[in-house]
Amino acid sequence: MTSLDSVLDKDGVRLTVEDAVATVTLTNPDKRNAQSPALWRALAQAGRSLPGTVRVVVLRGEGKSFSAGLDRQAFTPEGFDGEPSFLDLARGSDEELDGVIAEYQEGFTWWRRSDIVTIAAVQGHAIGAGFQLALACDLRVVAQDVQFAMRETSLGLVPDLTGTHPLVSLVGYARALEICATGRFVHAEEAERTGLANLVVPGDELDGAVRDLAAALLAAPRDAVIETKALLQGVTSRSYEDQRTAERAAQARRLRDLAGLSD
Incomplete structure (x- = not known):
């Protein structure tokens, strides 16, 4: 087994790689891993920095909370240092505003690439942008103290960091609307029952459960997993016959590859 190599460590995001498993860690526990545009750009950079040997990516947050959402500094008149405030963004043209939000979304889009399987290990608060970041992953393993909320x-x-599509896909339109419009908390039991969580475990077993799931995902041949993920991802856009x-x-x-007949 290779050593754990740090590939990226900036703006509240650390990417490490060990063999075929990469771990993206949110590293600001004192602020409950609150998010900012700089963090979103670092998340996007983490996706671009993944070695081609990586098959599974684990997303986790240090401390008691996975991520409490957008840093409250975003709602101050001055916003973040070196960043346009929300008021500045609102004053821009439609094209400028769309471009900025699209850039923010890039940190949330790569998690569903067909060549990797991503797992969010979620404990404590996963609110707003934190909820959407967990939803960006393929799978979610959560601690019993988890609190999801779309605030x-x-x-x-509105939720604009790519969370609406997976939320509706997982829990259905009516429940998704109710969760978003009320901003209420979704706890572990409901998360597992409705499909938001693949597995619920005690907090002290979270890391072990994620390691076990990653190992199970790595047991199957990579190309078979890639093809299967692509098939499942395409279901909603295809008819039954397609x-x-x-x-x-x-x-x-797959058959041609196994027979040694692929190009």
């Missing part, structure tokens, strides 16, 4: 609507905003066709094409590729 953007309560602040007069999905059958996609399954046949994927299986043909």
